């Protein structure tokens with residue numbers, strides 16, 4: 001009896017010495033997971049694959065959004081809550097390959113290449129976007145799950161590879177919803193409108209910063225209905241669908257960019273529904 005007691009008493013000590021990471025489940029390239037954790041120290045920082053990841057916290061409970069890039073090389077995904085060099089807790093995700101569908105298009109390559117004027121415009125706009133993406137709010141603006149901006153048929157889903165004349169040219173890293181010109185487009189969640197203007201590729205576009213490097217964008221609009229700087233609530237109408245920019249017809253393009261990577265909006269909706277469902 002005594003021996004058994006001693007054995008169990010020592011067990012937690014042994015576990016402390018080399019605590020295994022908490023396993024958070026699986027993630028596929030292009031997906032999102034939310035890590036909820038107890039903050040072990042007020043100065044604790046979170047690192048994933050050795051890079052800092054910002055999180056939202058009430059001092060005790062914290063939430064961070066973890067993402068796996070579409071271009072993942074499937075290396076193991078581990079995160080550590082650290083104070084200085086000391087690891088307070090660690091977490092792991094299993095990265096599992098995902099084969100995204102391809103669509104084959106035949107096009108005149110001359111039509112794909114931009115002329116000098118268009119290229120100059122597109123480059124200048126990219127610089128503006130890069131600046132915006134680098135200055136996200138330092139906490140989440142939202143306290144509710146994300147919603148899809150439309151419920152209509154998806155004419156193109158996230159991750160579809162685009163093969164032009166049998167050469168893989170890119171991939172569609174957003175979701176296209178069937179929409180006529182002039183349909184109302186609601187914000188997927190609360191956030192600050194950081195851009196509402198006409199862009200070369202996506203035409204009239206609204207970009208919302210939801211905080212901590214979580215952004216959603218709405219492209220090819222016929223009209224924007226809010227101005228830059230406005231805080232919008234989830235469901236607020238931000239514009240009307242259309243066919244502006246480089247598009248073959250009217251639809252809504254919805255993009256989700258987190259920590260500099262385009263991820264699947266459906267994954268963000270599902271994950272935030274899971275995580276935020278028990279909140280008040």
Ligand SMILES: [Zn+2]
Pocket residue numbers: 156172174175176252253254
């Ligand atoms: Zn699209």
